[in-house]
Amino acid sequence: MKHILSLAFIFAFSFATYGQAPTKEEIKAQEKAAKKEAKERLKQPPQVQINAPKEKVKPLLIGYLLQTNFTLEDESDYRVVASRPLKGFGESLMGTLAVGTKYGSSPKMFMNFTLNEISGVTTVILVRAVAAENVFGKSNSASLRETKKSRPELEAILAKLKVDAEK
Secondary structure: OHHHHHHHHHHHHHHHHHOOOOOHHHHHHHHHHHHHHHHHHHHOOOEEEEOOOHHHHHHHHHHHHHHOOOEEEEEOOOEEEEEEEOOHHHHHHHHHHHHOOOOOOOOEEEEEEEEEEEOOEEEEEEEEEEEEEOOOOOEEEEEOOOOOOHHHHHHHHHHHHHHHHOO
Protein backbone atom coordinates (compact mmCIF):
# COMPACT_ATOMS: atom_id res chain seq x y z
CA MET A 1 0.00 0.00 0.00
CA LYS A 2 2.84 2.38 0.83
CA HIS A 3 4.40 1.76 -2.60
CA ILE A 4 1.18 2.56 -4.40
CA LEU A 5 0.81 5.81 -2.47
CA SER A 6 4.46 6.65 -3.16
CA LEU A 7 3.98 6.07 -6.89
CA ALA A 8 0.78 8.11 -6.87
CA PHE A 9 2.57 10.95 -5.08
CA ILE A 10 5.50 10.86 -7.55
CA PHE A 11 3.11 10.87 -10.50
CA ALA A 12 1.06 13.75 -9.04
CA PHE A 13 4.23 15.72 -8.22
CA SER A 14 5.79 15.22 -11.67
CA PHE A 15 2.48 16.06 -13.38
CA ALA A 16 2.09 19.24 -11.32
CA THR A 17 5.73 20.21 -11.87
CA TYR A 18 6.02 19.56 -15.59
CA GLY A 19 2.42 19.88 -16.75
CA GLN A 20 0.86 17.86 -19.49
CA ALA A 21 2.83 16.59 -22.42
CA PRO A 22 2.04 18.49 -25.62
CA THR A 23 -0.47 16.89 -27.92
CA LYS A 24 0.33 15.91 -31.52
CA GLU A 25 -1.63 18.92 -32.74
CA GLU A 26 0.38 21.27 -30.50
CA ILE A 27 3.64 19.74 -31.70
CA LYS A 28 2.58 20.14 -35.35
CA ALA A 29 1.55 23.75 -34.69
CA GLN A 30 4.92 24.46 -33.06
CA GLU A 31 6.80 22.88 -35.98
CA LYS A 32 4.73 24.86 -38.48
CA ALA A 33 5.39 28.10 -36.58
CA ALA A 34 9.13 27.34 -36.47
CA LYS A 35 9.22 26.69 -40.24
CA LYS A 36 7.32 29.91 -40.91
CA GLU A 37 9.70 31.86 -38.66
CA ALA A 38 12.74 30.36 -40.44
CA LYS A 39 11.25 31.23 -43.83
CA GLU A 40 10.56 34.82 -42.73
CA ARG A 41 14.09 35.10 -41.33
CA LEU A 42 15.52 34.15 -44.72
CA LYS A 43 13.70 37.10 -46.30
CA GLN A 44 15.66 39.55 -44.15
CA PRO A 45 19.39 40.11 -44.70
CA PRO A 46 21.64 38.76 -41.95
CA GLN A 47 22.63 41.36 -39.40
CA VAL A 48 24.37 41.66 -36.07
CA GLN A 49 24.54 44.27 -33.34
CA ILE A 50 28.03 44.81 -31.99
CA ASN A 51 28.77 46.62 -28.72
CA ALA A 52 31.63 48.60 -30.23
CA PRO A 53 31.93 51.85 -32.18
CA LYS A 54 31.94 51.77 -35.96
CA GLU A 55 35.54 53.05 -35.95
CA LYS A 56 36.62 49.77 -34.33
CA VAL A 57 34.35 47.46 -36.36
CA LYS A 58 35.16 48.76 -39.83
CA PRO A 59 38.96 48.10 -39.83
CA LEU A 60 38.35 44.58 -38.48
CA LEU A 61 35.83 43.96 -41.27
CA ILE A 62 38.17 45.22 -43.97
CA GLY A 63 41.04 43.16 -42.54
CA TYR A 64 38.89 40.02 -42.57
CA LEU A 65 37.84 40.62 -46.18
CA LEU A 66 41.42 41.16 -47.34
CA GLN A 67 42.59 38.02 -45.49
CA THR A 68 39.93 35.96 -47.26
CA ASN A 69 41.04 37.09 -50.75
CA PHE A 70 38.37 39.73 -51.34
CA THR A 71 39.17 42.93 -53.20
CA LEU A 72 37.87 46.16 -51.71
CA GLU A 73 35.52 47.68 -54.31
CA ASP A 74 33.97 50.57 -52.38
CA GLU A 75 34.29 52.00 -48.91
CA SER A 76 32.51 54.90 -47.25
CA ASP A 77 31.47 55.89 -43.73
CA TYR A 78 28.48 53.54 -43.77
CA ARG A 79 29.32 50.95 -46.39
CA VAL A 80 32.00 48.42 -47.33
CA VAL A 81 31.79 46.49 -50.61
CA ALA A 82 34.24 43.75 -51.53
CA SER A 83 34.37 41.16 -54.30
CA ARG A 84 36.27 38.09 -55.39
CA PRO A 85 36.09 35.89 -58.46
CA LEU A 86 34.09 32.71 -58.00
CA LYS A 87 36.50 29.83 -57.59
CA GLY A 88 36.21 26.26 -58.70
CA PHE A 89 33.82 24.67 -61.14
CA GLY A 90 30.89 24.50 -58.72
CA GLU A 91 30.94 28.17 -57.69
CA SER A 92 31.50 29.35 -61.27
CA LEU A 93 28.65 27.23 -62.59
CA MET A 94 26.36 28.42 -59.80
CA GLY A 95 27.31 32.03 -60.51
CA THR A 96 26.76 31.64 -64.25
CA LEU A 97 23.35 30.09 -63.67
CA ALA A 98 22.41 32.72 -61.08
CA VAL A 99 23.16 35.71 -63.30
CA GLY A 100 22.10 34.04 -66.52
CA THR A 101 25.08 34.97 -68.66
CA LYS A 102 27.35 32.48 -70.35
CA TYR A 103 29.32 34.69 -72.72
CA GLY A 104 30.10 37.72 -70.54
CA SER A 105 32.72 38.29 -67.88
CA SER A 106 33.45 35.74 -65.20
CA PRO A 107 30.99 36.05 -62.32
CA LYS A 108 32.18 37.63 -59.07
CA MET A 109 30.86 37.33 -55.56
CA PHE A 110 30.09 40.67 -53.91
CA MET A 111 29.77 41.24 -50.17
CA ASN A 112 27.97 44.46 -49.29
CA PHE A 113 28.21 45.48 -45.63
CA THR A 114 26.19 48.37 -44.24
CA LEU A 115 27.37 49.79 -40.91
CA ASN A 116 25.20 51.99 -38.69
CA GLU A 117 26.17 53.17 -35.22
CA ILE A 118 23.74 54.39 -32.58
CA SER A 119 24.95 55.12 -29.04
CA GLY A 120 28.12 53.04 -29.39
CA VAL A 121 26.30 49.99 -30.78
CA THR A 122 27.11 49.21 -34.41
CA THR A 123 24.63 47.31 -36.54
CA VAL A 124 26.18 45.47 -39.48
CA ILE A 125 23.93 44.24 -42.29
CA LEU A 126 25.34 41.87 -44.91
CA VAL A 127 24.04 41.20 -48.40
CA ARG A 128 25.88 38.80 -50.69
CA ALA A 129 25.34 38.72 -54.42
CA VAL A 130 26.81 37.31 -57.60
CA ALA A 131 27.29 39.63 -60.57
CA ALA A 132 28.74 39.49 -64.07
CA GLU A 133 28.64 41.62 -67.19
CA ASN A 134 26.97 40.22 -70.27
CA VAL A 135 28.34 40.63 -73.80
CA PHE A 136 26.63 44.02 -74.13
CA GLY A 137 28.36 45.43 -71.03
CA LYS A 138 25.23 45.34 -68.89
CA SER A 139 25.64 43.97 -65.36
CA ASN A 140 23.45 41.09 -64.22
CA SER A 141 23.30 40.27 -60.52
CA ALA A 142 21.49 37.88 -58.18
CA SER A 143 21.27 38.02 -54.40
CA LEU A 144 22.31 34.90 -52.51
CA ARG A 145 20.95 35.80 -49.07
CA GLU A 146 17.70 33.86 -49.44
CA THR A 147 19.32 30.45 -49.77
CA LYS A 148 19.37 28.07 -46.83
CA LYS A 149 22.94 26.99 -47.58
CA SER A 150 24.50 30.45 -47.73
CA ARG A 151 22.74 31.90 -44.69
CA PRO A 152 24.78 30.06 -42.00
CA GLU A 153 28.02 31.11 -43.70
CA LEU A 154 26.94 34.76 -43.68
CA GLU A 155 25.87 34.57 -40.05
CA ALA A 156 29.22 32.97 -39.14
CA ILE A 157 31.08 35.90 -40.73
CA LEU A 158 29.03 38.36 -38.70
CA ALA A 159 29.42 36.33 -35.49
CA LYS A 160 33.22 36.29 -35.90
CA LEU A 161 33.22 40.04 -36.50
CA LYS A 162 31.14 40.55 -33.34
CA VAL A 163 33.48 38.43 -31.19
CA ASP A 164 36.59 40.18 -32.51
CA ALA A 165 35.14 43.69 -32.13
CA GLU A 166 33.83 43.17 -28.61
CA LYS A 167 37.21 41.98 -27.22
